[in-house]
Amino acid sequence: MRHLDPTILVVVLGAAALSFAQPHMPGWVVYLLQIAIAASLPALGCMILLRSGLLSFGQGLYYFIGAYGVALVHAHLGISDAFLGILAGAAASILVAGLVGFFIARYRGIFFAMLTLAISMVVYGMAVKMDLFGRSDGLNVPRLSYLGFTPSRAWAQTSLFVFCVWVWAVFGIATHLYLRSRFGKLLTAIEDNETRVEYLGWSVRHAVHINTIVAAVLGSAGGALAAASARYADPSLAYWTTSGEFVFIVLIAGQANVLAPLFGSVFLETLRTYAAAFFPDEWQLVLGAVMLAIILFLPKGLGHLFALAGRALRPRRATAAPIEEDRT
Amino acid sequence: MTRSRPAAPVLECRGVAKSFGGFAAANAIDLAVSEGEVVGVIGSNGAGKTTLLNIVSGHLKPTKGKVFFRGEDVTGVPSRTLARKGIARSFQVPQLFPTLSALENMMLALSLVAAPRKSILSRFDDADLATAARDALDHYGIADCADSLVSELPQGVRKLLDIAMATSAEPDLVLLDEPTSGVSSEEKSDVMQRLADRFAATGTTVVFIEHDMDIVRRYASRVVALTDGSVIADGPPEEVFAHATVADVIVGEPLPEGDA
């Protein structure tokens, strides 16, 4: 190997730094970051689907499944282990996305978006009526243990935060490797030209199906972290506005790198807190206006700001020239 | 050709027909192509040439009839499976990935069709893969354009890139849909010569559609003429070009009277 991948380096160093910084952060910031981390995983799922040009408005379904994985494993099996909770949700998501994928992998564009939305809304509609899911009041989630280790009350928040950070790190790095693999490139190629992909010996439908399942696992991991952080799971996780928020995170952050949704999610949560603190009556209006402004003036997402800043800092490096030379 | 002839032809169509709605684009086409042959398919616009290629390469299912590849019935088998069996196909309108560079297009082709499936999770951004792709482009003389975005390439280069990608897995049968269309007239024979050399060297069986009759005369070992979805002539070039309807309708230079 030549040199270490910079994204992996950033993730590992960032996770280590956050883990050590946790004791110095106020509890509400810790919670805010946890929720942002949780929401960024289904958003990352949206992002990988968007690589093939597919807009999912149903990532909330897997957020829901992941959250209830933690809640139900405790309610019915008495297990409060964080790892088992995540695994339960992931297994259920693989099953659901595996089945749903047979059906939706053939659709594109608005049909894909509407179908994913419809499926998650059907689940929402059933969940609010079922005692299993606590109906609209939801279910509470206990304090988690970690492979047999149950942190004391004082350490519960630290343990959970470190858990969230490293779960993200693992999924973030795995997704980064996935996107940078040949399969990741295939996903991008699908948006460009499905016919050619098929003539290159790969089934577009299988690739989309697999990607749907990977996105589902990301969504469910996020849901598990959300439930563990809020200590609560309710059907609104599968509601379309929740899914819409994930799409929004990708829109505002851009989709160049796996860290983009995390950045977008932290930005969104911070913005929401600010708006609610300073404009208790109009916070939703303020939030909407800021997001609209970002989409209007930064169509490539906030991440593009850094690209612009980078360009401004290195004005000498001409980027367009080599292409012109090649054209001879 | 010094190879011993296998029992079954590389490609065989038996009574292949395709209709769109009520319109018959292909009509009971019978065609057998043997190992190492270079078959030129000619016909006027709308004669059904591309339709035939679409059927043979698995892009379309024939309404009637059967397609065999080396004796195996491959009727209705999807293009992705045929690609892995060794049938490669280039397109009349190049089918590329326009947001990627020429090099990345080639790298994708090499890592998808020309590599074992299990390597799909290995790194795309890989030096060896890039070198192999650059070499493949070089074979077709387009390595200079490797770093340009496909959407910025001239038509002739796109055409070659399309063929380069299609043939990246060393196929047994290559189907080319108008390989020289869009290529400037000076470069045409150069391009065709390059392709002919390449496929002759590997003994690859080729079926190519072409409107330029000089090219067909020069490179085809056999010519198939289509009109309204039916084969009207099939044989050595001089024979087919001597056919009255072919000369009149397809070539557009009616034979001198009494010459037929």
Add this chain to the structure above:
Amino acid sequence: MTTATHRRPLAGLCAACVAAAPLLAAPAMAADSVKIGFVYFLSGAGAAYGSHARDAAALMVDALNAGEVPAPYDTVGINGVEIEPIYIDEAGGVRKQIAEYRRLVEREGVDMVLGYTSSSNCNAIAPIVEELETLTNFFHCGNPGLFEEVEPDPHYTFRSAPMGTMDQVALARYIADVYPDTKTVSGVNQDYSWGQDNWAEFTAAMDALDTGATFKNALFPSLGAGDYGSEISALASDPADITFVSFWGGDADALMLQSAARGLGDSTRFAFTLGTGVIDGLGNNVIEGTIVGARGPNSYLAKETALSSWFADAYQETYDRYPPLGAYVAAQGILAIKAAAEKAADGTGALPETDAIIAALEGLTYETVNGYPISMALHHGHQGISDTVYGTYTGWDDEANAPVIEDVKTYDAKCVNPPEGVKALDWIESGFEGASC
């Protein structure tokens, strides 16, 4: 695509940290005031109640700080310490609400939090309350499950508002008393926990009272449906003597208006557990003969005392309208804390320790602005009960510009609330064992 952007993310995280910095700064400590976080629905459908609740809270805070509230609440602020309010919108979902709650406690450093209408928010926040050890009074949510299942051993969590169970039990008793000929009952309830639970409690209560009434349609349109054409058709084609409705907000107004337009009032008698809210919204468009409750004896069902008259007048003067039920409920949330804090205090001028306030609030009986005292009688003194009232709306008094509500009946707190240690639904199904009427 990826290579060009590798260096963005780190910069991104840093920017987010910088952005968060002002909020991270240590909160300014002001020992000369009691900081209270008030959480009401200020936007969305819930604002139908929340905005009145906030208005009432603002009115009460100003009046208490000015020492204008009549006895027994005539000391300034809380025990002589001025109240500093922070208002938060309850809309935005559970996970946002937890973030807001944590911000109130950990960033703003509030002494206590009063609020929460939605039972899912109450359920979700209760464990966080105990974790953050901040006195919190759920002023309005009514689901018995809060203390029966979610937080069975509360310390910092209180709910001064009586449970919704009281509304259903009292309504069943009211029907048995005032409309004893009732043979059939239908229900229209919103399709979420609140609507489902209310219908279950009400039917159980009717059965337990041996009214002999049978149940016909049980309809559950979705929350915020807005159009009830098909429900009204179902009710009209097979009308029951009484139609039970636990709708609130715009849904309640829409159902009433659409039913009135189609003359449904001629074939069935509606019973709205939050009926005074509909009167507030629709005035004389409410179908005459509708049985109305008010989530307790609030609004038009309040009893006249010096305190309740003061409240109604002050609200009328400030907001130019008669106080709706949300206003009453918000006011009593504040009074519960004030009464407890002042009972716990040695002398005026300082807020007692949280644990002292909690000890005083457990089991406390305090006066409220509707004239009926609330007793913190259930769940180890953490859950309030009170008498409640139902009546029948018979028309609009143009002269007084007020609704006419007749056949008003008051039910004793112990007659319509379960005794300590018994789950609400179990109590109803046991035939109200231990009730004293």
